[in-house]
Amino acid sequence: xxxxxxxxxxxxxxxxxxxxxxxxxxxxxxxxxxxxxxxxxxxxxxxxxxxxxxxxxxxxxxxxxxxxxxxxxxxxxxxxxxxxxxxxxxxxxxxxxxxxxxxxxxxxxxxxxxxxxxxxxxxxxxxxxxxxxxxxxxxxxxxxxxxxxxxxxxxxxxxxxxxxxxxxxxxxxxxxxxxxxxxxxxxxxxxxxxxxxxxxxxxxxxxxxxxxxxxxxxxxxxxxxxxxxxxxxxxxxxxxxxxxxxxxxxxxxxxxxxxxxxxxxxxxxxxxxxxxxxxxxxxxxxxxxxxxxxxxxxxxxxxxxxxxxxxxxxxxxxxxxxxxxxxxxxxxxxxxxxxxxx
Amino acid sequence: xxxxxxxxxxxxxxxxxxxxxxxxxxxxxxxxxxxxxxxxxxxxxxxxxxxxxxxxxxxxxxxxxxxxxxxxxxxxxxxxxxxxxxxxxxxxxxxxxxxxxxxxxxxxxxxxxxxxxxxxxxxxxxxxxxxxxxxxxxxxxxxxxxxxxxxxxxxxxxxxxxxxxxxxxxxxxxxxxxxxxxxxxxxxxxxxxxxxxxxxxxxxxxxxxxxxxxxxxxxxxxxxxxxxxxxxxxxxxxxxxxxxxxxxxxxxxxxxxxxxxxxxxxxxxxxxxxxxxxxxxxxxxxxxxxxxxxxxxxxxxxxxxxxxxxxxxxxxxxxxxxxxxxxxxxxxxxxxxxxxxxxxxxxxxxxxxxxxxxxxxxxxxxxxxxxxxxxxxxxxxxxxxxxxxxxxxxxxxxxxxxxxxxxxxxxxxxxxxxxxxxxxxxxxxxxxxxxxxxx
Numbered sequence: 001x002x003x004x005x006x007x008x009x010x011x012x013x014x015x016x017x018x019x020x021x022x023x024x025x026x027x028x029x030x031x032x033x034x035x036x037x038x039x040x041x042x043x044x045x046x047x048x049x050x051x052x053x054x055x056x057x058x059x060x061x062x063x064x065x066x067x068x069x070x071x072x073x074x075x076x077x078x079x080x081x082x083x084x085x086x087x088x089x090x091x092x093x094x095x096x097x098x099x100x101x102x103x104x105x106x107x108x109x110x111x112x113x114x115x116x117x118x119x120x121x122x123x124x125x126x127x128x129x130x131x132x133x134x135x136x137x138x139x140x141x142x143x144x145x146x147x148x149x150x151x152x153x154x155x156x157x158x159x160x161x162x163x164x165x166x167x168x169x170x171x172x173x174x175x176x177x178x179x180x181x182x183x184x185x186x187x188x189x190x191x192x193x194x195x196x197x198x199x200x201x202x203x204x205x206x207x208x209x210x211x212x213x214x215x216x217x218x219x220x221x222x223x224x225x226x227x228x229x230x231x232x233x234x235x236x237x238x239x240x241x242x243x244x245x246x247x248x249x250x251x252x253x254x255x256x257x258x259x260x261x262x263x264x265x266x267x268x269x270x271x272x273x274x275x276x277x278x279x280x281x282x283x284x285x286x287x288x289x290x291x292x293x294x295x296x297x298x299x300x301x302x303x304x305x306x307x308x309x310x311x312x313x314x315x316x317x318x319x320x321x322x323x324x325x326x327x328x329x330x331x332x333x334x335x336x337x338x339x340x341x342x
Numbered sequence: 343x344x345x346x347x348x349x350x351x352x353x354x355x356x357x358x359x360x361x362x363x364x365x366x367x368x369x370x371x372x373x374x375x376x377x378x379x380x381x382x383x384x385x386x387x388x389x390x391x392x393x394x395x396x397x398x399x400x401x402x403x404x405x406x407x408x409x410x411x412x413x414x415x416x417x418x419x420x421x422x423x424x425x426x427x428x429x430x431x432x433x434x435x436x437x438x439x440x441x442x443x444x445x446x447x448x449x450x451x452x453x454x455x456x457x458x459x460x461x462x463x464x465x466x467x468x469x470x471x472x473x474x475x476x477x478x479x480x481x482x483x484x485x486x487x488x489x490x491x492x493x494x495x496x497x498x499x500x501x502x503x504x505x506x507x508x509x510x511x512x513x514x515x516x517x518x519x520x521x522x523x524x525x526x527x528x529x530x531x532x533x534x535x536x537x538x539x540x541x542x543x544x545x546x547x548x549x550x551x552x553x554x555x556x557x558x559x560x561x562x563x564x565x566x567x568x569x570x571x572x573x574x575x576x577x578x579x580x581x582x583x584x585x586x587x588x589x590x591x592x593x594x595x596x597x598x599x600x601x602x603x604x605x606x607x608x609x610x611x612x613x614x615x616x617x618x619x620x621x622x623x624x625x626x627x628x629x630x631x632x633x634x635x636x637x638x639x640x641x642x643x644x645x646x647x648x649x650x651x652x653x654x655x656x657x658x659x660x661x662x663x664x665x666x667x668x669x670x671x672x673x674x675x676x677x678x679x680x681x682x683x684x685x686x687x688x689x690x691x692x693x694x695x696x697x698x699x700x701x702x703x704x705x706x707x708x709x710x711x712x713x714x715x716x717x718x719x720x721x722x723x724x725x726x727x728x729x730x731x732x733x734x735x736x737x738x739x740x741x742x743x744x745x746x747x748x749x750x751x752x753x754x755x756x757x758x759x760x761x762x763x764x765x766x767x768x769x770x771x772x773x774x775x776x777x778x779x780x781x
Contacts (some may be wrong), residue, residue: 015780058432060778083432092426094352096359108348109433137359153429308665 005068005161005192006057011066013052013216026052026297028216029066033197034194034209036160038261039187041203041210042196049216050196051089054165057194058086071161083108085159089166091146095139099130099149102138103156110157117156123298124152143170151179158300162186163194168202173274180206185297236268345435349443350450353417357451370459373401387471391479394467395739402459403652403735406452409681410656413451414541414663415675417444423672427777428628438769439608440666445765448660453653462648464642481741482644483553488541489609491530493689497523498636505726531631533624535569538615542635545610552599553635554612561623568624573613575603586617591624596635609610610634638743647744652754658729658756658764659683665768685722689730692723729756 013027027049034040044050055061056068059075073080093102100121107117125131128148133141138149147170154162164183169178183193183206197203203210204224212220220227241249254259357363381393418440421427421559430440467480499517511518533539545552560568565589575582583603604610614632616624626632647683662682667675685692696719708716716732736743 055778058428058778060431061776078434081432084432086429086432088428090425091605092396092424092429094356095358095424097352101355105431106350109343109345109430109435111434290648334467342362 002037004033005036005038005071006034006040006194007069008032008033008053008057008294008328009067009068011054011056011068013049013056013061014064025218027063027213029250030216031066032116032211032218032221036176036192037187037190038209039183039193039195039207041207042194042213043144043200043203043210043337044213047215048213050213052216053213054163054194054196058084058163082157082276083160085154085157085162087150087154087162087164087167090168091138091141091143091150093138093146093149096137098137099125099141099152100134102149102323103152106153107156112157119301120156120158120298120300123300124155127140127298127301128152128178144172144175148175151182154184155298155301159191161192161194165196167195168197168199173271174278176202177275182297182301185302189302246247345439346446348582349430349435349440353444353447354451355496357413357447358365362413363451363455366405366455367458369405370402370455371462373405374398374459376461377401378466378470387474387476387479391467391476392472392739394470395463398463398466399459399648399735399738400733401689402456403656403733406455406459406537407659407683410448410452410659411663411679412676414444414448415667415679417448417664417667419670419672419675419747421669422528431777437772441668441765441769441772445657445664448664449653449657452656456482456649456653456656460705464645480641482641482721482743483638483741484499484638484743484745486543486545486634487630488543488612488632488634488638493526493530494524497526500526515589520754527628531626531628532618533614535616535618535621535623538573538613539626541612541614541632543610543612545604545634545636546608547601547604548636549601550637551601552604552610552637554599554632555594555635556589556595556597556614556632557594558589558591558625558631559625561625562591562620565590565592566620566622568616568622569618570624571615571616571617572597572599573609574599576605576611577613634657638745641741644738644744647746648738648748651734651744651749653731653748654753654756655731656669658761661761661764661768665764665771668690668751668768668772671763685726686729689723689726692726693721695719696723708777728760731756 009031010031010329011027011190012025013020015024017023030049030053042053044051052061056063057070057075057170061079062076067073071080071083094105097105103121103124104117107120112120121133122131125134128151130145130148130152138146141149149165151164154164162183164179167183171179180202183195186193187206187208193206195203207220207224209223211218214307250261250263361723377398378393381397418427421430427440431437471480496728497519500522501510501515511521513521530539553571554574558568559567567590570589572585572587573582574585581602583600586599587595587597599610600614612632612634614624616622618624663675663679666682669675670678696716734748737744
């Protein structure tokens, strides 16, 4: 049985007014468990209680009732906090500190020795592509750059539990992809990630399980597959076949189902396409003013060399992009092929 | 402790980079350089020293006090408002460490600013008085009061003697005794023409010249100078020191006494004889009419002690402000801290208000409202009494010693006891505070 990292039982939070009269029940009887190594998504519309739940897990709010244990202790225990990394929704860094000073300061709060602090700071700055801006004050940064610094400070202690509130908000697609890679890398090392986001595609990409809150109550809880899989339908993806072969397959499907199946060419991911274009442009440019090239996941976060290699290798090689004329010809061919017999 | 220093370091860096320190330094420089130009002294060297030290350093401590209150209130409340505290309290940091870090940052900044102001004031003082002989002004002398007279015992003895002889004046015995005491007191501090009065000071032989400081009133209403003779040394000595003086009533006068006049029993006997040809009486004030000043340390060392004493007061103000700021939002904290500072500075006025028992009632007996207000004043007075300490700048400018004992007492009370209590309240309240509450 896997070790529970966050255990919430009957969690309730009531906000009161100045006279201590109950005003809003922000979280109402919420129970869930997050296990070690899981990437857990906390979803819900605005005012659903997800921020309140996160703040209770972080010890910023105290539950009105119910039980909450984080890493086996009270969330307010400093021993718990020593094992948590937190990226807030907004940049709450000190504007007058440079990015290097910011990371070093938070490292000191974790009692990291000076040498290790410096090493991790350098690696994190490389990871977020801000090495060239290490002496610039955070107050001068764009939202995306400030967000990257926020992410780096959340990882300075190599945390066991990473709590990310809207981690991709304000980031460009490269940054988003990097954050998702990082989340996967952390999970691969047995770290637990709690993620709150409005970008459902991001959540779908990285989360093992999600909880959906509405009006302070749990509306759905389960793995992505359990919640999203349409068990009454099938999708078949196959490599290119000859026209005759495809005709035969379609005829068999028509005979089996009695109606017309949907057939199209699978499309590439826009994110992947964007990243390739930017990478090409980056190779052609010598200077960068904003975020510089990132170096993948920081060494101390990635763990051993084998994992580093895994992270650097793409999951599947991307096919070479077709020209517009080639794309048009392929679409025409497919249209003709899937035309039902008259 | 590293975390406390890290938090203090951030507070200092923020203050420097946000130009708060530059603005404060500019204000302090204006106070030190420009203020003496706008205040006219009494034309004497002592007056010039008073202006250059008391007023400039007084303005410096006032500026730093106000800045400390504001910065202390903002230290935590502003971080709560801008949510930077979310990143701090989600790290393994006790809130006590956060409180201490903020307070320490303020203390370090105050130490540096007060130190720079002290050096600047001292340099300016030396520069302005470079052509004057200030060896007798820029000093640090301990004030020694004469051994007290046992007037009560003497009065009781006279009372019993008169009673035995049946010569007691009519009236209740306690009033008669009080009248005898009053009469003895007047005799003790009055020196009629042709008579002398003896003072004995407990003092160890130091080898440095001693100074008698005296001030008196005359039985005449005029400002006519009176002739007096000061004699130092035990009566049985052949080499007693004598110094005739002409002194005006109302002023402060000094007589230098050779150190050899101190007796082996660690006392200095001083006689003052009224040798004025006219029948005028010299009346010395009981508290500070005649005092012995003993050179204790250098003026520079005294200046350092004086600045340390002011720093101790700033340390307490910082603790108070950080505590208020950890409980309230910035505007509420600033108003509360300002009110506390006001209360600490109106001790005398509160005392007057306590004396006026009837404020609202016109009758002979105080009403409920009068009693209520009276007790509020009493509580406020006693709460703020420990902080109503006289400024150390006055004795510094007067060449009097700011003793380690004084400094230690203020430190013990204002930093250890009161500061500790304020810190404990602040940390307790801060621990209970939910920092993630919606705005």
